[in-house]
Amino acid sequence: DVKVTQSSRYLVKRTGEKVFLECVQDMDHENMFWYRQDPGLGLRLIYFSYDVKMKEKGDIPEGYSVSREKKERFSLILESASTNQTSMYLCASSPRGAGSYEQYFGPGTRLTVT
Amino acid sequence: GQNIDQPTEMTATEGAIVQINCTYQTSGFNGLFWYQQHAGEAPTFLSYNVLDGLEEKGRFSSFLSRSKGYSYLLLKELQMKDSASYLCAVSPNYGQNFVFGPGTRLSVLP
Numbered sequence: 001d002v003k004v005t006q007s008s009r010y011l012v013k014r015t016g017e018k019v020f021l022e023c024v025q026d027m028d029h030e031n032m033f034w035y036r037q038d039p040g041l042g043l044r045l046i047y048f049s050y051d052v053k054m055k056e057k058g059d060i061p062e063g064y065s066v067s068r069e070k071k072e073r074f075s076l077i078l079e080s081a082s083t084n085q086t087s088m089y090l091c092a093s094s095p096r097g098a099g100s101y102e103q104y105f106g107p108g109t110r111l112t113v114t
Numbered sequence: 115g116q117n118i119d120q121p122t123e124m125t126a127t128e129g130a131i132v133q134i135n136c137t138y139q140t141s142g143f144n145g146l147f148w149y150q151q152h153a154g155e156a157p158t159f160l161s162y163n164v165l166d167g168l169e170e171k172g173r174f175s176s177f178l179s180r181s182k183g184y185s186y187l188l189l190k191e192l193q194m195k196d197s198a199s200y201l202c203a204v205s206p207n208y209g210q211n212f213v214f215g216p217g218t219r220l221s222v223l224p
Contacts, residue, residue: 033211040122041216042217043203044214058211102147103159
């Protein structure tokens, strides 16, 4: 059974703070993804990674960076948190192959920036 | 560009059938996924279509027409626990990131 875990369910940070969101998956998946989810906008891709030390920008990478030092772990970093980054953040993973595979999601981190 | 449309909200009665539509325009197509998401929880996978036609899985079915850029999710014998958001997602290319629609919030009433 695939398990994707995220370091916190709820997080409150102040404007300007550096924020780290951690994601760990236990199924040896190559692909990992970070999304944010806002009402009416759906899931929007921030960054994704195909392999260790690899990263690709998604649709809304501004204000974020990522790190993938180990295959099972993918971190999202908010360099200087702003109030417009208040959102639900979801991590996902999937295997890599010739076809398309479902993504497995973590429980999400609800981040509030004040 | 990439665009996926779904109705924002739907309401149905317990025991009834509901159809949730999804239309898409994407740069490529390598499959369409439906996910269910209960409030405050992670999305969970429901179905996958890559060829035209109907895929049935218990009370849930999903249909795809690639020529029309159209899919629907059909939920039969609705139960209260089916109250959730339903997300349509397209994979534009092999094995990579998805494009998600805004989601349809379904309320099942007694």
